[in-house]
Amino acid sequence: MSSKLGTLFRVTTFGESHGKGVGAVVDGCPPGLSIGEKDIQPQLDRRRPGQSRLATDRNEADQVTILSGVENGRALGSPIAMCVANKDQRPGDYVDMRSIPRPSHADYTYQAKYGIRTMSGGGRSSARETIGRVAAGAIAEKFLFEDYGIEIVAWVTSVGTIVAADVDETRISRKQVDDTAVRCPAKKVAEQMIRAITDAKEANDSLGGIVSCVCRNVPAGLGEPVFDKLEARLAHAMLSIPATKGFEIGSGFAGSRMTGSTHNDPFVKKEDGLGTASNYSGGVQGGISNGEPILFRVAFKPPATIGKAQKTVDFAGNEVTLEAKGRHDPCVVPRAVPIVETMAALVIADLALQQRSRGITE
Amino acid sequence: MSSKLGTLFRVTTFGESHGKGVGAVVDGCPPGLSIGEKDIQPQLDRRRPGQSRLATDRNEADQVTILSGVENGRALGSPIAMCVANKDQRPGDYVDMRSIPRPSHADYTYQAKYGIRTMSGGGRSSARETIGRVAAGAIAEKFLFEDYGIEIVAWVTSVGTIVAADVDETRISRKQVDDTAVRCPAKKVAEQMIRAITDAKEANDSLGGIVSCVCRNVPAGLGEPVFDKLEARLAHAMLSIPATKGFEIGSGFAGSRMTGSTHNDPFVKKEDGLGTASNYSGGVQGGISNGEPILFRVAFKPPATIGKAQKTVDFAGNEVTLEAKGRHDPCVVPRAVPIVETMAALVIADLALQQRSRGITE
Amino acid sequence: MSSKLGTLFRVTTFGESHGKGVGAVVDGCPPGLSIGEKDIQPQLDRRRPGQSRLATDRNEADQVTILSGVENGRALGSPIAMCVANKDQRPGDYVDMRSIPRPSHADYTYQAKYGIRTMSGGGRSSARETIGRVAAGAIAEKFLFEDYGIEIVAWVTSVGTIVAADVDETRISRKQVDDTAVRCPAKKVAEQMIRAITDAKEANDSLGGIVSCVCRNVPAGLGEPVFDKLEARLAHAMLSIPATKGFEIGSGFAGSRMTGSTHNDPFVKKEDGLGTASNYSGGVQGGISNGEPILFRVAFKPPATIGKAQKTVDFAGNEVTLEAKGRHDPCVVPRAVPIVETMAALVIADLALQQRSRGITE
């Protein structure tokens, strides 16, 4: 179990779905940063279940408390510990699934790895684990905005086979994203997505999808080749989110089908120095940000917990038919949006501090 | 610059394209491992340029020397330092490109990040940097094979728009992969790929492609949630390889278009316990290996250095037309095959040692 | 601020003297370990203030709550978060010292480092910070005892110039140590120490002292040369405790005055293999435990916060006379005893897991 992330902006998260609480400790937050619970709660609210009929019925306020590291609204430079209590637990929902490892869930692998697992629910593999991340990410976002003007916005690009093609990543705002319950800013496509998710829920089935993300105003120079390239750290962070299956930056997999003469981003003179005319690179060259918007996409699989009957075997190898109970999302991508933003913020904050240590004038 | 990777199986690489040498130090190799230069050289030979007409003309023997950590063919448990001398340097090739940041290359971002860059060539952003990785990876592979029987095989799945669909990942071997110059085991498709690369070379252009990889016999239990999940560590490692733009595991991006009832991998009884009937998960559930083959794909962009004329600007912002000289591959994926295997081996070796520390009987 | 310790048994602590709470997250505790609040509370009770008239009057129950990572009395392998609420705060005590950096305290350096500091008290430099350590250390101790039979016992060897010479480190127990309020097992000397501390308190002054520690049943093979030698990690851990000025292992500084022929520990045959006839090495050779008891000593300075008038200057450089208020210990060594044990346990647990990953049969 490794629940720590980062070299200078260091995060440790904790908490299972059904213990007393979940949370995070941020060690290395720049001192003096103006920060408080009011800066953290909004992203937790965007992440929490029960926001709309598209999400699980589990409804918790997820109110964050800062335990340390902040005084009079300013970060002291010491660890900022944050906690969110677990309240709405219904372990009974899971009891009869105890002897059956849910297909494509973490029951089997947690048992193999730890030789023990929680009596009910997903334990540490639950989506509830991401609360600590989001709380930490909100602090990273505040720092990045205050010190660099960095804006990070994610949105739903696809749900199942329904794709939103035309989103202007240079302008899109969180407000626009939140305009639809599915967090897709293309409103007509959003309606189709909502219908598809509603249909899947009624069919006791689930759907996958893709989240896109843009990070604007990231200064040139962030990323630590050769192993901690910006895209490597982003890929690491994104693939640590539950239910993710893929990551691509800039041209991504489509770029593998292009020629160099088309794919290369020519340099052009811009106001504050050089920029590029196109952005197939996705804001990163040689593992280092180049000042252009950072653009990436994350693929999410359909949630493994479905009500629909599944033929599988129990731990003893006996054939069984499983109809999962418990609350779960028919599609995770709307709620994944703030989590993707969070992970991007954590990575960029850490790399910004590392670059700052170098003393190069940006 | 972060040139270290791993928590217990730790690798530090060093070396530019045009200095005295490149190499790696492996700190944490299990003592007693039978290892020697003869175990390392083959993968370096598969990586080196000049193997076929598909690769750069730069031709170096890339002979590895072990400086420490091994005695009488056995690892001592102390750091294994390895060095490969740089011989075939032609800095003159690059001199007139000095004032022009090559589009989609690392010239501009290295200058922004470090305030200095090598006088010629790519320096640390050169593909030559990967020699140290491959030398280290060969040690990891030996350990994984000896202790677990793990086999790692990568191959070229696509070059540009040419795709090899039918490859049996449960059986494919490196010998089969190396049967064609392009390292695609589907021979007819391979011929088309070779033709496409030759055409691109003649057109002074370049092509992207996709490398697939399978890791067989990985025991259940590897991966460290929540941040060092197996797929997160693999994504990190793969996106640290030069020219990569994407990573997907199991169903990947295609999985985002599926329903849960189709995507879930039902458990079935197998000889040595439970397995899964399908493998959309790609051998990983909840961030932990489940004993099934680990399957992933890596997207590579077309190389940025092309001979074809490109309109761009120099560092001062003046418009120029650039025709890059210097030696370079028209398509990197054939030589990327051993590098992808290497990075997978480094990740899995590190996670295997971490799991071993837990004392859970596998 | 770096509040993390350890590679595999990883601890992150948090909390100031005057915030909502203090605590720790233990990431990497071996799964299945039998652990609960009842295992942690005793060491916190030994650490807490108000135990006797020798300590500060600040009296807090310091009751620990486990927030995560444990279910039904067993560690799940996930992060164990622990919290102790802050209750007895009297910030008013410190208000008028705000403009004066207390001599030999952390006020001046925290301001220089972070550009900000807590309004009152020591903030993160307060002894209260050590609560998180002790909670984490209790888990490490449980693991070490269950898996290896390791016993760690510290005691007060000196207070000021009063020294307890004859303590049999092969047998001493915590019970014996706790027999006297000053935690010195040599009862007559203990009485003198108590008198000296009482005198110092009455004189509004403070006293330093030395804590000795023995770790028994540590298996041979722990310690990671060349930089993470066992003694290096112990020295690191001990010098991170507030108010420490020195560390020595085995013969220590006295060993520097000896000859090799006297200092060398000859090997002898023992029941379970080789041992040594003497133990000037202090249980460590070449940075690795040799199976003999690990013996070390830690020097503590007299507490900086004293009621006695001190001539100094304020932040503006004006000469002032300072008579510190607030509660504070006249001598920290009795309460430092469980903290020294804690830090030893954290180091040894981490090194034990690292050695276990190597798969060498002990």
Add this chain to the structure above:
Amino acid sequence: MSSKLGTLFRVTTFGESHGKGVGAVVDGCPPGLSIGEKDIQPQLDRRRPGQSRLATDRNEADQVTILSGVENGRALGSPIAMCVANKDQRPGDYVDMRSIPRPSHADYTYQAKYGIRTMSGGGRSSARETIGRVAAGAIAEKFLFEDYGIEIVAWVTSVGTIVAADVDETRISRKQVDDTAVRCPAKKVAEQMIRAITDAKEANDSLGGIVSCVCRNVPAGLGEPVFDKLEARLAHAMLSIPATKGFEIGSGFAGSRMTGSTHNDPFVKKEDGLGTASNYSGGVQGGISNGEPILFRVAFKPPATIGKAQKTVDFAGNEVTLEAKGRHDPCVVPRAVPIVETMAALVIADLALQQRSRGITE
């Protein structure tokens, strides 16, 4: 085996006494630093054996070669790999000691830890391992001097029972230190020390000693509480040097015998802000440098390898008499001087970069 040190200024060392070479990779050196072999060689020359009749007869030039990371005398920001060839090997000297673990040496513990050890000599536990450290330290020193004016000077304070009391640490220079073969600047005492070492050598015995060190011009603000306090990191680094048994900073163990009213360092107004009138703190308060000289001492045991006959047992438990052959120093402290300086430089450079990342104006 952990041969890496540092978070931002990261060092990995490699090499045994009897392999092809020893060296280090410095990852994270600030780019643009003026650095070359000429800056590194002098400290290696001060470290190397054969400098005087006080040291081992092993005589090697220990010429360093920079393999990477530097171009035209400037650090590129990429890893700086350095290698020193092993030349003067005489494995035959050790062959007949193969079955006998040398008392207080690392033979027994390396075998226990790794299940394997080098056929001859100390392998990784040899003093030759420190070459990599010193090469890396020379780079750290250059950085610290260029960017902060930091000067680090160590000297021999005692050999056996002979102590040099009066050394003015505010002025002492390396040139003064090197004036005597024993590196004690108090010339008359130095003569006694030299005689004592010569006598010990003739008696086939060895002597311990103490090295003192001062670091001047260290800015206030370095050190990362609570676990990476400056003194904790120094203690770690010093106790990782072979043959060390103790570390103390400022008042050290003597401070434990003082009262707070005497020990506290009153603040006074100085030219560039506040300073302290006395320096019992040793330049560190609350784990953070306060701008005053950093003062510490390191205790070295007498070398374990002595020619004098020792009664011990072999690995099988049979009683034997051992008269060690091979070359070895009768007293290590003169050669330890540059190693102590090195380790201090590595620690301070790493902490300086960490503080720089915080963006606090010093």
